[in-house]
Amino acid sequence: MIWLLIYLLTVSLYDLRTRRIPNWSTYPLILAGMIAHFPGHMDLWLACFLLLSAWASGWMGAGDVKLWMAVLWALPDSNIPSLILLIFLSFLITSILQFFWRLFQKQSLTGTKSPAAWRTIPFLLMVWHVH
Numbered sequence: 001m002i003w004l005l006i007y008l009l010t011v012s013l014y015d016l017r018t019r020r021i022p023n024w025s026t027y028p029l030i031l032a033g034m035i036a037h038f039p040g041h042m043d044l045w046l047a048c049f050l051l052l053s054a055w056a057s058g059w060m061g062a063g064d065v066k067l068w069m070a071v072l073w074a075l076p077d078s079n080i081p082s083l084i085l086l087i088f089l090s091f092l093i094t095s096i097l098q099f100f101w102r103l104f105q106k107q108s109l110t111g112t113k114s115p116a117a118w119r120t121i122p123f124l125l126m127v128w129h130v131h
Helices: 002-018 023-037 042-056 062-074 077-105 117-130
Strands: none
Touching: 002 023, 002 062, 002 117, 023 062, 042 062, 042 077, 062 117, 077 117
């Protein structure tokens, strides 16, 4: 799974630089994960539904949702049951970090869109630690 960490670091750096996550970087991983793990665990489908709901509500960008779905589909089935909890923890921890970063940088705390691909890295590290 080191390849997944390298992939996430690369996409995160690209996102930080360009503020975009291109489709060519997410669609192949989603497709490969679906081929390898279809039909998938019910928690995986629930997580994808929640991510799509976050996009529909304007809480996340489409590229971020596709990246999260790609990561979820790429993970082995043995990691699935605790994924929703780990996603929540990842968003909570990275939100707190982002809050303090913006506070320290004297930036607006609300109403600012920011690159979010980096949030997948703590998530993957937590998945490795738990499993």
